[in-house]
Amino acid sequence: MKKNAEKKVNAVNAEEAGMTRYQDLSVEELESLRKELKQSYREYQNMDLNLDMSRGKPSLDQLDLSNGMMDALNSEADMYSSDGFDVRNYGVLGGIAEAKELLSDMMENNPDNIIIFGNSSLNVMYDSISRSYTHGVMGNTPWCKLDKIKWLCPVPGYDRHFAITEYFGIEMINVPMTEKGPDMDIVEKLVSSDESIKGIWCVPKYSNPQGYSYSDETVRRFARLKPAAKDFRIYWDNAYGMHHLYDHDQDYLIEILAECKRAGNPDLVYKFASTSKISFPGSGIASMATSLNNLEDIKKQMQYQTIGHDKVNQLRHVRFFEDIHGMVKHMMKHANIIRPKFEMIETVFEKNLEGLDIGSWTKPKGGYFISFETLPGCAKSVVDKCKKAGVKLTPAGATFPYHKDPEDSNIRIAPTYPPLEDLRIATELFCLVVKLVSVEKLLKEKTEGLSFCTV
């Protein structure tokens, strides 16, 4: 696996950059700077901006890439799957053969280990937890009959993951993310010692929000976990498996199902993916890959829930992409649209913030997000001030369970949706606001003689 050597760019040495670190400024200098920044901020406010950098949504030109899918099936089309089913009628619980093949190529798994679901992998994750809650995992006690269920949450992470576990009253335990993935010392210790820990949320590739990819070592250690709970499962949300920014400079992961099998833990993982950010969000197809034992357990429940998912849409996807190579080519078109946005943000961050020591940011090679770390205690204020100038960001705290960022420092930047030029304005405003809030924090510290983040 290639390492992501430079993902986290800490503000470089101030002298090298020829800029002064804000904390080295005097109170007078800070006050003068604040005045200047406030003036610029007011100018932005007068621009009546209305920009949304809050969610990982594809842009309109990304959506246009898949418009051809609307022609992939017409009224004259052959509506039979390769395994002989009329996709227009009832049945085929696990998905048609060619959709299994395409998505198994996408997920790097055997088609026999795949179930094709409906339009949302989030829904599949919710249903998996719900099923475990009502009926248990492989004959183990249903979670609703247990006093306490806990879950590991690498932080920062995906807010919709945390929302599901919170909704089911599951106690969430923060595990720090590193550039190589979750801190595995902590994961191993907790998972092996506490039977009430039943799962962990993972976005292993181009993680949400940092864009980190798990190292070989991390994947190997995941596959070798020795959970105290027999019904512990890794929720491996491979949301960005195909979502590279660059054609050659990509992250590769060890495939987790294969590694679990090799490690003698074949049933340890539920792996999720979907075409939501490949074809159309909300009108794609979702999938789960897992061991045959797990599949049997899941299908036993699924047969009560549905007669089958949308096979017409499955066929439409296969007819459009043709095969995994077609999908790879399609993803390069996405990359060509997204890449300039990520690169522009990086450039604007460097130009405006490097050397000031008031923030750091990640440089992902794929995925949908950049993660920004403000000085402690500043994230909420930055998001709030951006909002007041017409730029909507993901709420501060959203990347943590219970919306509680203990440092109040993490902000998720979602570059994909706005057009490039809008995004440039929003990013410049963001930098300005980071400066303003940082100056105010430093001023307060210097004048009050204490750090307001600890108040």
Place this chain on the structure above:
Amino acid sequence: MKKNAEKKVNAVNAEEAGMTRYQDLSVEELESLRKELKQSYREYQNMDLNLDMSRGKPSLDQLDLSNGMMDALNSEADMYSSDGFDVRNYGVLGGIAEAKELLSDMMENNPDNIIIFGNSSLNVMYDSISRSYTHGVMGNTPWCKLDKIKWLCPVPGYDRHFAITEYFGIEMINVPMTEKGPDMDIVEKLVSSDESIKGIWCVPKYSNPQGYSYSDETVRRFARLKPAAKDFRIYWDNAYGMHHLYDHDQDYLIEILAECKRAGNPDLVYKFASTSKISFPGSGIASMATSLNNLEDIKKQMQYQTIGHDKVNQLRHVRFFEDIHGMVKHMMKHANIIRPKFEMIETVFEKNLEGLDIGSWTKPKGGYFISFETLPGCAKSVVDKCKKAGVKLTPAGATFPYHKDPEDSNIRIAPTYPPLEDLRIATELFCLVVKLVSVEKLLKEKTEGLSFCTV
């Protein structure tokens, strides 16, 4: 509401029909008849039939009716909903405006009372029970925290309904169906006296399997139920609301949500429907209509489960049908295909079975099924013998909770899927088998002096 005066055709008086009731035959006559029937049965067995009358599946020519839907959206199409959403992107949890309008016209409800879901109303029903089980209904105790949950099941009924409640360990109580709907004396008594009864399965129009429609009186009494449990809900599965066999001779029901509101019980009902047997089974759109209070309760949960359902497919449906009148015209095309099948079966039943007093059958004006009552203790044997001659029927017992038909007499006939001529052969075989099994039963009774159905 029009009454279904002649739905259940009991064998007419033997003398009028010029036929002899089997039970009036002597042992010798029965033995001779058995020999003759067995000979005919063997001839069918030699035909190597392979016909499926087991499930309520549309036929191929019915599916062809909706092929035009594949052209309703192409790569040049305007992909914005009437309320301004790009249907290709994330969002719009409850469904796009025009889909709500179409389905609310279909369901006879206000668009504000509607949520559009994914491809399966069965899935919506499952999820509703699952949600009640994990989180409770409107702040009431989640069912998983209660010792005992019970459910009323009008019988015969829909096997997939019963399967869901059985899967959740809910105790199912049989309530006899009548031509006017469930026996409301029993329903009222049980619902008002037992707090552990949390729901009832209803297929109010062209019921599965009998094709009965609830009378005005029945709907009125449902709307006026006084459940002991605050979280009791009527699961009103309006699966066949548009599925008439005749243009003029249709059943009309009092709309249940409106009646509940008038009766001061606005939150009593969850009403379900889908386009599964209108457009494509498994690739249609499903919907729930209920009170605003219930909707709020449901959406609170849904937001954790999904970002939204397939809006492209919602738009595709509206563009294809245009409006409710378009859908009505479309349903007449279905009727033109289905009607001859229902009428043929009726004719073959009359010709072969009338006057023999060995079976009765329903004559629905819509829906997907005919219900057949054999002599007590004969249904399993009839289904089994049909299977051995190459005709697959819904398993006997499937129309009852726990697959237990106490009389072993109900058989669900699903006429839609096979082509007409295949269906005719299958129906003739069915009649022959009913005769054969009935003769054997009567012979056994006469020679052993006791009824084997009670053994």
